[in-house]
Each structure stands twice: as C-alpha cells, then as structure tokens.
Amino acid sequence: MAKIAFTAGRVSRFKCPSDKAQVFLWDVTAPGLGLRATPAGKPAYVFQGEFLQKTIRITIGSPDVWSIPQAQEKARELQRQIDEGHDPRDLKRAIVASAIEKKAADAAFAVTVGDVWPRYLQEGKPKRKDAFKPRYLADLEAMAAAGGVKKKRGEGLTRPGPLYPLLALALSQVNEDTLKSWFDVEAKAGKHQAARALMMFRGFMRWCSARPEYRTLIDRDAGRAAALVEALPQVTKRTDCLESAQLPGWFAGVDKLGNRTIAIYLKALLITGARREEMAGLRWADVDFRWNRLTLADKVDATRVIPLTPYLAQQLAALPRINEFVFASNAKGGRITEPRASHAKVLSDAGISTLTIHGLRRSFSLLGESGGAPAGAIAQVMGHKPSATAEGYRPRSVDALRPYLAQIEAHILEQAGVAFDMKTLPGVLRVVSS
DSSP: OEOOOOHHHHHOOOOTTTTTEEEEEESSSSSSSEEEEEEOOOEEHHHEEEEETTEEEEEETTTHHHHHHHHHHHHHHHHHHHTTTOHHHHHHHHHHHHHHHHHHHHHHOOBBBBHHHHOOOOEEEEEEOSSSSSHHHHHHHHHHHOOSBBBBSSSSSSOOTGGGGGGGSSSGOSSSSHHHHHHHHHHHHHHHHHHHHHHHHHHHHHHHHHSSHHHHOOOGGGOOOHHHHHOOOOOOOOOOOOOGGGGHHHHHHHHOSSSSHHHHHHHHHHHHOHHHHHHHHHHHGETTTTTTEEEEESSSSSSEEEEOHHHHHHHHTTTTOOSSSSBOOSTTTTTOOOOOHHHHHHHHHHTTTOOHHHHHHHHHHHHHHHHHOHHHHHHHTTTTTOOSSSTTTTOOHHHHHHHHHHHHHHHHHHTEEEEOOTSOOOOOEEOOOO
C-alpha cells in the first residue's frame, strides 16, 4: 500500500476512475490516514487501523471541512484509542448516541404548556370519572382562551383567559416563581378568578405528573408553594338558602317567568336537591312516568335513581318534548346552561337579596330536615357520599326513599302556599294565600 505526503494539491486533484468502485490515497506522515474516493461521491478522509486482529475503517470527514493537519491529528488520536484498548467505533457511537439523547432532552424541555393543554382537555378527567363534564370542560377552554373575539353581549372584544399567559411557558419553566408572578398579575384583574384558574392549573400539573413523558418536566407541587397559598383569597363558606317565609314569594316569582322550562327547572332543583348540571342534563329517557323514577348523572357514582314525586311529575309532564333533553333550550348544547339571569328576576320579584342556584340545593336539605325526613334519606337523594355518622346511614331503595321525598315535597308546597291536587291536569296549579 504505497504512501505519499499529503499536500493540498494532491488532495484536491484526487479522483476515482469511473471503472473502479473506490480508490484510496494513503498519507506517509500520519499512520492509518487515508483519502477515499468513489465515482459518485466526493473524497473523504478515513482512518484505517487494526483492533483485536481485525481491520477497522472509520470515516473522518470531507477535505472541505478538515485541513490536512487536522485530519492527521485525528488519525493519531484514533490510533491512540486503539493502543489504549478502545474500539474507536464504540466511542464514536457513544458520542452520537449522547448527542441524540441530548437533542431529545432539549426537545422535551422545550415542550410548552400550550403543546400539552389540548391533550389534557381531551384525555384529562377527574377521579372516578371517564371524562370532564361538559360545563367544566367549557370552563377550562375559556380559562385558556386567547381572547380577541367579539363579545356575545356588549361591545368590544373578549380578554384572554387567566391561564392563557401560562401556555407559552415550557413545562420545565413552571415553578413556584413563575406561578407566583403570573398569579400576582392575574389577581389584579380578579383575585377569585385567578384563584380558580390556579386550582384548574393544579389539576393540569397533577395530570402531567402522572404521565412518564411529562413527569420529569413538571413540578407537581409548584402550585402549592407557601408564597402562592398565602396569596389566595380567604374562602368563605356559603350558607345562603331559602327560609320557609320566603317560599311563597319565591314560587310566585318563578311562576311569573316567561320561560316555563326554566321555571320548572328551578322548582326541580328545590324539590330534589339535585346539582344544577345533574338536572340540566336530564333526558326524557331518564324520566320514568310509569314507575315514577328519575335517573340523574351523579357526581360521586355514575348515576343515581331517586323517586319522581307527584307535583314534580305533573310539572315535567307539562313540558314540550323539543329534543332529548327535558329542559330543552336553543343553546349550543340543546339544553339549559345558564339559569342565573332568570333566577335573579325571581329573587327581585320576591324581594330576596341573595340566593345562589346552589343555595336551592342547601334549601332542600334544610327544608327536608324541618319536614321531618331522616338525614340519611336526604343525603342519599342529594347524592352525597355515604356516611355512617348521620343516623346510622345506610342506602335505601327507591321505594324506601319515596315517602320521604314525597314528604319533603309536600312540606315545601305547604310552606309556599301552593295547593296541589293530584287529580289536576299536568302542570295545572293554583297559589293560595297562606
């Protein structure tokens, strides 16, 4: 194998004849350094040596990139690795693998909240549930909305949601400091809204920490840092509910509503103690007029079945069957979504200062107690998680619950001054003075 001294001229003029697959030019200065050329490709520096009694060849690089002294030094380095008992190919593979791993790690650390958020909306779910409820999912989407669209009510464009600024952060950048800075800015616009957004984002972080591909990128406990917790507004437990003396005015206000569907919906919330979304999502298929039962989507279990009481049965039977939902609406989902404006009119007519929609649920519980129903029966109808602390609570069958719920309904109607005749046509009632 003839060797020559590499010069710039010799290297640049070296070509492979068209009748050969490849040719080599070997350097006399650096042992093992060669120049390889093929008919189709450009020449490249190579190193050829012997490792464990076998010939090995490694490509160094193009003469356009490597100068002759650099190529000679690289050849000497590769020979030293062999002399030390190392296979240069293994070392090169390790370097390439390390570079690939680093590139993958850099790409992972570049994953932003905005990259993962759509997947969270699609795959995320609360405990013991298959998916987010539609209303909560809509709230999550609104919290992270970019804004800038025309308002449905009023003039101007919508503001970005409180979580929108976090979407630009890499998951690895979500820490106590970034969350505190974000919260301080959002709290200026509304502290309670910012606190609710933080609670939602905590759920996102918990979801990320449960997945191997994101677990090492997110600090699950960042949202519970002391600096953040101390900045949260104090939570005041609501106790609003209807008093017995307010029932006549409330019922009269409900009956004045122009929308009969919302009127019956509000009554159903009070008479059953159901959560607003449970009742809003009620379908006609869930109403059994034959056996007088209602099947509600439950927060704790998948569903719960409660008795359908006489007055409520006549009210529901009076509703038109527009679509699959009992409380149908022209809204996007085909059912009632926001009853608060109508309820505000009821409260104004009745002279009641404050009563939330959830306050109707509390009212059912308190009126049920004053009506003499057992606490365990009230809890089961409301879908509260079973507890053995209240009157030796044990689950009751629907038939066992029926007299208690009928007792509560009768007590509410009596306090409201509503005379109900079971023989009247569905939906027909009259209000008498108390």
